[in-house]
Amino acid sequence: MELIPNLPEEIGRECLLRVSYKAHSKLKAVCRNWESMVSSPGFYHDRKISGTSEQCIGLIQAFVQGKSMKDKGHRAPSYGLSVYDPIQGAWDRLPSIPLFPSGVPLFCHCVSVNQKLVLIGGWHPSKWEAMRSVFVYDFSFGSWRQGADMPTLRSFFACSVSPDGRVCVAGGHDDCKNALRASEAYNVEEDQWEILPPMSQERDECQGVYLDAKFYVISGYTTESQGRFERSAEVFDPSTGSWSRLENMWSVGGCPRACVVCRGNLYFFQKQGVMQYNSKENIWGVVDSVPDSVSVAMCATVWRNKIFVSGTVCNGGDQASYMFDPNIKEEESSRRWIAVNRPQYFSGFVQSAVTVEI
Incomplete structure (x- = not known):
């Protein structure tokens, strides 16, 4: 069956690749052929290769x-x-998480993996209690799903995405305001968490970035030194599965x-x-x-x-x-x-x- 009647297959595919992400969930409802194409990972790969993908900015916003x-x-x-x-200069609001119709978890982390936005942790919007929860918004479906919970309950932690699409988290504090050393990695596609080795010291309110294919956890502070940000950072090398300490990396001071x-x-x-x-x-x-x-x-x-x-x-x-x-x-x-x-x-x-x- 042709993707679009009276058009060659490759032309029909090129037409669908150019449809805005806002209509992708509607494309799936047209016919099984369209649903199969839009649901395949190759669809978004081809959008990227052909230059028809859309790069947008997601914002956790009041x-x-x-x-x-x-x-x-x-x-x-x-x-x-x-x-x-x-x-386009256009703004839009994504639908609410079904479990939280009045708003997303407070202070949650938001990262991007493939064509998905992943919300991790944060506080319950009404109870103000720390959460382990993970929610994934898939633009191809236009809907949310709940992921596997974080193994460690934590708030104000470092979070970043590796080149291979794993979401790495480290540090933060528990529900008793104790700073943490623990680190973990989340595979979005398999919906599984992996326990990583702990850092050399606890780090609350640290910042995570991937630099030179390594996970940097910048600054933060210990339980005893509330608000006094460390000058050091810790670097996780996925190739060795180990952390190294980088002294005086955060010489600028303050929250990173x-x-x-x-x-x-x-x-x-x-x-x-x-x-x-x-x-x-x-x-x-x-x-x-x-x-x-x-x-x-x-x-x-x-x-x-x-x-x-x-x-x-x-x-x-x-x-x-x-x-x-x-x-x-x-x-x-x-x-x-x-x-x-x-x-x-x-x-x-x-x-x-x-x-x-x-």
Whole structure:
């Protein structure tokens, strides 16, 4: 049976490859041929190879409250999962998790694996209790499924995705605020967790990135040193299955929340400026200033060799977002920062951001 009547098979396939991800779940309902094609991993591989895939930014973002709700002043914000398409300038909101119709778990981590967004951990939206839960949103189905729980109950932990698609987590703290050394890895496709060796020390509020095919767990603090961030980092090498310690890696100090890797370079965004890490010298250097409107409570993610940065001018202030291009020369710095238009409905605080290719 032809994919599209009166069209050669390859032309029909090319047509379907160009359909926006928003309609993929509807494509499956047309006929079995279309359902089989869209459900196959080869469909998204071919979209990527042919240049028809869509790279969007997923954001854990506070719902915008009405004025009457703001005036009450006592209601904690709820968060949903927004999707921003920088090419189209379009914003969208993903459907709620069936178990949590009022919002995603607070402080959960969000990562991208293949054409899926994975939410890990966080706090129960109404009970404010730490959770082990994993939820996976599959763009090909347009729906959520619940994954296997994390083996270790943890909050404010390091989290990043390996080149082979494993989600690695480490550190954080348990429900008694004890900092953790434990680390684990999650295989999204097989829905299985693997226990990894523990780090050399406990690290709460650490940051995870993959750099040079290794899992870096940056800074954090111990149970006894609440809020005093370590200068060291730990590096997990999947090829040896072991950790190594990197002293004085975090010389910039403070919370390492807004760290991202772009084109093999590690960047950190803070009020004092954009910092770039030199792994050979184990030092950081300032490469640019940061716009005042995003200088507080920043988060960042890489999109097509640029870096999407979101933040505010002060705690509780208006939110703003920019696209930062580290490839533009310093003398043309005025072109490095391009403001992103955010409609009022999507103007809420951005807790975290991640890029997903669909």
